[in-house]
Amino acid sequence: MFDTLIAGGRVFNGGALVGADVAIADGRIAAIGRDLGAARETIAAQGHLVLPGGVDSHCHIEQVSGAGILNADTWESATRSAAFGGTTTVVSFAAQHAGQRLTEVVADYEALAARGALIDHAFHLIVADTSGPALTEDLPLLMGKGHRSIKVFTTYPKVRMDDEQVLDLLMVARDCGGILCVHAENDGILRWASRRLQASGRDAPRFHPASHPAAAEIEALSRMAVLAEFTGQPIMLFHVSTAEGAAIVRAARGRGAPVIAETCPHYLLMDVSEVEGDARHAAARICSPPQRGAADRKALWQALRLGDITALTSDHAPYRLDASGKFAAGPDAPFPRIANGMPGLETRLPLMFDAMVTRGQLDLAAFVTLTASRPAEIFGLTGKGRIAPGFDADIAIWDPAREIIYGADDLHDNTGYNPWEGRKVVGAPVTVLSRGQCVIRDGSLAGVPGHGRRVPMEVSVDMRPSAPSEGAMLTD
Incomplete structure (x- = not known):
């Protein structure tokens, strides 16, 4: 029976x-x-x-941001919301801050998830400090235990990795079996744009998109694709938001570079005009990269059809519209001091089903592939999707x-x-x-906290390295 x-x-x-x-x-x-x-x-x-059940491979749960602000969600509330939206596996972040041991960070996040999660989960390891034993001891140990996804930022002062650090992490992933995920925006462009906007008095929340111009994404995506090609080690480019970004991914893959990319519902369905109006409305929709324009949305849909972008994730980053979250720096905070991110775990699948299946942008097979089976494959989540x-x-x-x-x-x-x-x-x-x-x-x-278990990542086909573009000396 x-x-x-x-x-x-x-x-x-x-x-x-x-x-x-x-x-x-x-x-x-x-x-x-x-x-x-x-x-x-x-x-x-x-x-x-x-x-x-959906596999959401990009969400922030019970995480302290680089600015020291705790996400609104606990593991219980986040996974409850995910389940209501049809998602049964999440890949969240274990976020290291400067001076912390990666092994201790991961142990803390694992304990939180074990107590609260209603559904299964895995972790990306946000690396903010490559000093000491991080590269030689902690990462190899953690990757051997199935934490095979490393996340880096090319911007934000407290977590930003420079190119040399990115290369070091690519080689750790190559040696240990894993993948490097990247938030790719050019830090100098963002800081320069933000400084000029604020100097001219344009610091309200609605000016946030202007502080993250497309050029910042274009430059950083291009650079990260080159580093992946140079080392032969696969990377996942997170939340591609521009037409030019989609073209960079297509060109890189056409050259044989080991590049995978994702995008999110708010880049496919929202317009930059969403971040307008009063401070509360605009702050609620601030995210990075920001929403773009009609031409970008059209290009991203085409990239999904062509198979250049192969995963749809929520980038769930929940902050309340009060002093605990978006307005931690006060109700009149300028845009650089407003926490970036929106809730998305519960809405990701219904939004995408409506757009892809009900309205016919793609079809049911593409919906299942992009929101469940392909993310599970990429991150080696055996038995999922x-x-x-x-x-x-x-x-x-x-x-x-x-x-x-x-x-x-x-x-x-x-x-x-x-x-x-x-x-x-x-x-x-x-x-x-x-x-x-x-x-x-x-x-x-009907679910209960603690039912969810951690799913160790296996070494997937998408994690396997190819030959470096500059020869075998790189892997000696």
């Missing part, structure tokens, strides 16, 4: 929808088909789509006709606002399972 049978739905399996039941035993998918036999529980899925025998029973049962009009504060996180207020989406999950356990049942919370 199976533990659970999902009966009567249309299952996304083998790249297409098929009318079938899904049998679950011991937290994994045991069989797909008809007349599979008895189960202790049957979940009716007639009229619904049975899809893999697919509905197939032997895979974890991470399943989201979708009502493709369900309509949602987002309200001012209707999400299940702890941010206190919804940046998509007023937007209508068609298609949303109603029941969500994590390793066979219902975490959302008929639109109501």
Whole structure:
């Protein structure tokens, strides 16, 4: 007898929808088909789509920023929100600050997640200090334990890595089996633009996008792609936001450079005009890189169609609109002192389903690939991202006709606002399972903190190095 049978739905399996039941035993998918036999529980899925649970490989949870501000979400509130949105695996950040041992940082984040997470998770290691034992002891040890993703910034004074440090980290990833993820913006351009804007009195939140011009992304993406090509070590370029950025990724991949890229719903669906109006409205939508223009959105959609951008993530970075978050520096804070980021864990999948499937920008296969199976593949999350025998029973049962009009504060996180207020989406999950356990049942919370487990990253195909462009001497 199976533990659970999902009966009567249309299952996304083998790249297409098929009318079938899904049998679950011991937290994994045991069989797909008809007349599979008895189960202790049957979940009716007639009229619904049975899809893999989403894999969100870019989210900030219970993390202290470089400016010392704690995210609004705990692991419990963030993963609760993720589950309501159909996501069953998150990759968050273990953020090192200067002077901290990486091993201790990771142990602290693992403990927080183990207590609070309702769904499964993994970590990117934000490296801000490469001194001491970081490169020679801590990273090799952690990567051997399945923490195979390193995150670096090319900007922000307390976490910025220069090119030499990036190269060192690329070689650690090459030697130990891993991937380097990059927030790529040119630090000098950002500081110069910010200084000039403030000197002329243009320091209100609505001027934030002007302080992050496209040139900053263009230069840094180009430079990081060259470093990846130079070392032969794969990189993931986070949150590509511009048409030129998409072209850089395409050109690099065309040369054979080991470059992978992602983008986010707010770059595909929001306009820079969102960061206008009064200080509160603008601050709520400040993120970095900022939202861009219509030509950029068009180019990003085309990059998804062409396969140049291969993952869609939320970049969930929640800060409340009060003194604990966005306005920690006061209600009249200038834009450089307003925390960057928006909530996105719960809205990512419904927004993308509505745009890609309901409205026809792409199709269901692309939706599943970009939001679940491909992120799982890239980061070596074995057993995630697919509905197939032997895979974890991470399943989201979708009502493709369900309509949602987002309200001012209707999400299940702890941010206190919804940046998509007023937007209508068609298609949303109603029941969500994590390793066979219902975490959302008929639109109501059923999961419990502590159910989520850490998923060690295996060395994926996307992490495997190629030959350095300058010869074997680099790997001696």
